[in-house]
Amino acid sequence: MTGGIARQFVLGVVQSADGLPLMHTVHAGNVAETTTLTAMLGQVLERFPVERVILVADRGLLSLDTIAQIGELAKQTERKLQFILAVPARRYAELGGTLEALTFADGLAEGRFADHRLVVAHDSVRAAEQTRRRRERISELEAFADKLVAKLDAQDAGSTERGRRASDRGAYSRFQQAVADAELTRFIKPHYQADRFSYGLDEAPIAHAERFDGKLVLLTNVEDFAAARIVERYKSLADIERGFRVLKSDLEIAPVYHRLPDRIRAHALICFLALLLYRVMRMRLKASGHARSPKGALETLRRIQHHRASIGNHTYTDISRTTPEQLGLLDALKLPRP
Numbered sequence: 001m002t003g004g005i006a007r008q009f010v011l012g013v014v015q016s017a018d019g020l021p022l023m024h025t026v027h028a029g030n031v032a033e034t035t036t037l038t039a040m041l042g043q044v045l046e047r048f049p050v051e052r053v054i055l056v057a058d059r060g061l062l063s064l065d066t067i068a069q070i071g072e073l074a075k076q077t078e079r080k081l082q083f084i085l086a087v088p089a090r091r092y093a094e095l096g097g098t099l100e101a102l103t104f105a106d107g108l109a110e111g112r113f114a115d116h117r118l119v120v121a122h123d124s125v126r127a128a129e130q131t132r133r134r135r136e137r138i139s140e141l142e143a144f145a146d147k148l149v150a151k152l153d154a155q156d157a158g159s160t161e162r163g164r165r166a167s168d169r170g171a172y173s174r175f176q177q178a179v180a181d182a183e184l185t186r187f188i189k190p191h192y193q194a195d196r197f198s199y200g201l202d203e204a205p206i207a208h209a210e211r212f213d214g215k216l217v218l219l220t221n222v223e224d225f226a227a228a229r230i231v232e233r234y235k236s237l238a239d240i241e242r243g244f245r246v247l248k249s250d251l252e253i254a255p256v257y258h259r260l261p262d263r264i265r266a267h268a269l270i271c272f273l274a275l276l277l278y279r280v281m282r283m284r285l286k287a288s289g290h291a292r293s294p295k296g297a298l299e300t301l302r303r304i305q306h307h308r309a310s311i312g313n314h315t316y317t318d319i320s321r322t323t324p325e326q327l328g329l330l331d332a333l334k335l336p337r338p
Contacts, residue, residue: 009256011247011268012040013275019239020279023047024272026265038070045077052080054222056234058088084234087217089209099212108227119218119230127214134209137182138201145175145199152197171197246278247271250295281333288332297329304338 008029014022025043027036041053053074055067067083074081092099095113102109104122111118148171155166164170172190175197179188186205191198218234225233247253253271258264281294292300305320319338322330330337 009264009268010036011253011272012036013240013243013272014040014044015240015243015279017236018283019243020283021243021272021276024268026268038073041070042073045073045079050079052082054233055081055083056237057083058086058237082220082222084218084220084222084230086234087219089212092212092217095217099215099217108231110227113219117220117223117230119220119227121216121218121227121231123214123216125214127210130213131210134184134187134206134213137184138187138206141175141178141182141184141188144178145197148175148197168197175199243275243279247275250278251275284333285329290329290332292329297333300326301329 010027010029010031012025012027014024016022023043025036025040027039041055044050045053055070067081067085071081087095095118098111098113098118099120102111102118102120104120107122107124109120109122111120148166151166152168152171172192176190179185179190187202187209189200189202191200216231216234218230220230222230251271251274253268256264256267258267278294281297285292285294285297290297303320304322304326306317307320308315308317310316322338327337
C-alpha cells in the first residue's frame with residue numbers, strides 16, 4: 001500500500017426509527033464491539049431523554065451475559081433496558097426441541113426459552129431458495145469427487161497425466177478443503193479409514209438444516225409487542241447496515257490516511273454529516289413518491305453546470321439548461337430551482 005498509513009477505527013451510529021442519523025461515536029480500531037456498544041449506550045442515555053431502550057442485535061454482538069452487564073448501566077440511569085437478539089442457525093441446537101414444537105400461523109410462531117420470549121418467523125420462499133442452494137453446492141462437490149475418483153481409476157488402469165501422480169491421500173486433502181470452503185463439513189464426511197478415497201452424505205443434519213431453512217429465530221424480553229412487531233424491529237437492522245454500506249461505498253469513508261486523532265475524528269464527522277444529508281434526501285424522495293435513489297439523484301443533478309466567462313472588463317455567468325427530470329428532482333428534494 002502506498003500513500004501513507006491507513007488508520008482503523010470503529011464508527012458507531014445512532015439513528016431514529018425512521019432511519020435518520022442522530023449521533024455518532026468514534027472508537028479505537030482495536031476495541032471490541034461489545035465495549036464500544038456499552039460506551040455508546042452510556043452516551044445515548046446521557047444525551048437523549050429516553051425512558052426505554054430496546055437493543056436489537058445479532059447474537060454474535062450481544063449475549064445474555066452482555067445484556068446483564070449493560071442492564072446495570074440502565075439501572076444506574078433509571079431507564080428500562082430490553083433486547084431483541086437473533087439466534088444464529090448454528091446455535092439452534094441449544095434451544096433443544098423448542099423450535100420443533102412450535103406451531104406456525106401466518107408465518108409466525110411463539111414459545112419460551114430461558115425465561116424469555118421466543119419469536120420465530122418463517123419465509124417459505126426463502127426456505128426453498130436456501131435448500132436449493134445447499135443442494136446445488138452438495139451436487140457440485142459430488143461432481144468434484146467423481147472427477148477425483150475417475151482420475152485415480154484411470155491411473156490404476158495405466159493411463160497417466162502430466163504432473164504429480166494422484167493419490168488417495170491427495171484426493172482426501174483436496175476434497176476436504178473444497179468441503180470446508182463450501183462450509184458443508186456438517187453434511188459431507190470423507191471416509192478416512194477406507195482403503196480408497198470415498199465419502200458419504202450425512203442425511204440427518206441435512207434434513208435438520210432444511211427443517212430450519214427460511215426461519216428467523218429471535219429471543220426477547222419485550223412482552224408488550226406483537227410477534228410481527230418484534231420481527232419488524234429486528235429487520236430494521238438491515239436499514240442500519242445499508243447506512244454503513246453507503247458510508248463505505250458512496251461516501252468512501254475508508255481508507256483513512258490521517259495520522260492525528262483529531263483529524264480522524266473530523267474525517268468521521270464529515271462522513272456522518274454526509275450520511276445525514278443522504279438519508280434526508282432518501283426520506284424526501286420517498287415522501288414525494290419519486291423512484292430515484294439518492295445516488296441516482298446526485299448523478300443526475302451533478303450534470304447541472306455553472307458557467308462563468310470573462311470578456312474584457314465584463315464577467316458573464318449562467319446555468320446550463322435544466323431538464324424536466326432535474327427540475328422534478330429538485331422539487332422532490334424541496335430545493336430551489338436554479
